[in-house]
Amino acid sequence: MPVADTLAAVRARIQRACAISGRAPAAVRLVAVSKLHPAALVAEAAASGQTVFGENYVQELVDKAAQLPCPVEWHMIGHLQSNKVKYLPGIVSMIHTVDRLSLAQEIDRQWRTKLAVPCDILVQVNVSGEATKSGTTRTEALALVRAIAPLPNVRIRGLMTMPPFFDDPESARPYFKELRLLADQIRSAEIPGVEMTELSMGMSGDFEVAIEEGATLVRVGTAIFGER
Numbered sequence: 001m002p003v004a005d006t007l008a009a010v011r012a013r014i015q016r017a018c019a020i021s022g023r024a025p026a027a028v029r030l031v032a033v034s035k036l037h038p039a040a041l042v043a044e045a046a047a048s049g050q051t052v053f054g055e056n057y058v059q060e061l062v063d064k065a066a067q068l069p070c071p072v073e074w075h076m077i078g079h080l081q082s083n084k085v086k087y088l089p090g091i092v093s094m095i096h097t098v099d100r101l102s103l104a105q106e107i108d109r110q111w112r113t114k115l116a117v118p119c120d121i122l123v124q125v126n127v128s129g130e131a132t133k134s135g136t137t138r139t140e141a142l143a144l145v146r147a148i149a150p151l152p153n154v155r156i157r158g159l160m161t162m163p164p165f166f167d168d169p170e171s172a173r174p175y176f177k178e179l180r181l182l183a184d185q186i187r188s189a190e191i192p193g194v195e196m197t198e199l200s201m202g203m204s205g206d207f208e209v210a211i212e213e214g215a216t217l218v219r220v221g222t223a224i225f226g227e228r
């Protein structure tokens with residue numbers, strides 16, 4: 001199926017989930033996850049009106065961004081090593097996967113030397129506690145946000161999570177709810193410069209449930225671009 005059609009189908013599902021949960025469709029942004037798919041497919045999606053794309057690997061992201069005929073907005077959604085951060089200023093507008101202070105410090109340093117604007121970041125939380133998943137823990141999230149907040153070239157916009165994989169998307173609901181409650185708790189701490197307005201959660205298999213639980217950024221790959 002052409003990307004224009006799969007995109008339209010995903011957008012329709014987002015609108016339906018918004019309607020069901022009484023949320024404004026504009027409150028949910030679609031991040032089209034294009035990892036392991038060619039730049040030509042990204043260009044096709046951009047031509048159909050998609051503006052935000054997510055990538056997992058720095059080298060692939062840098063190569064792909066250089067190949068696109070028109071500018072799009074890139075989000076880094078994969079695990080990020082500090083020594084790769086230097087390639088990202090000027091290319092990405094948001095990093096979803098900040099899970100440690102040292103990484104935030106390196107983002108702050110790279111954005112300070114290369115750009116005049118701060119980098120929008122999300123703090124990744126491993127809500128399920130699975131050993132294989134990146135992310136800070138639920139109990140350490142507030143302390144990490146407090147530690148990052150004073151960095152002048154980094155702006156904390158919210159939280160991101162990846163629940164365990166389930167066949168039934170309903171099983172992911174408690175993890176999405178948990179992330180929302182954690183964001184509420186951090187927001188109520190009123191840390192200067194910390195917004196907590198974004199919740200990055202939900203993928204192809206479960207984004208409707210994530211929207212019902214308050215997602216503002218859904219990261220959808222397979223449902224748009226097909227299997228990788």
Ligand SMILES: *Cc1c(COP(=O)(O)O)cnc(C)c1O
Nearest residue numbers: 033077203204219220221222223
């Ligand atoms: C690959 C990936 C996605 C997209 O997953 P799909 O199931 O293909 O929609 C979303 N978030 C992260 C962090 C990913 O690595």
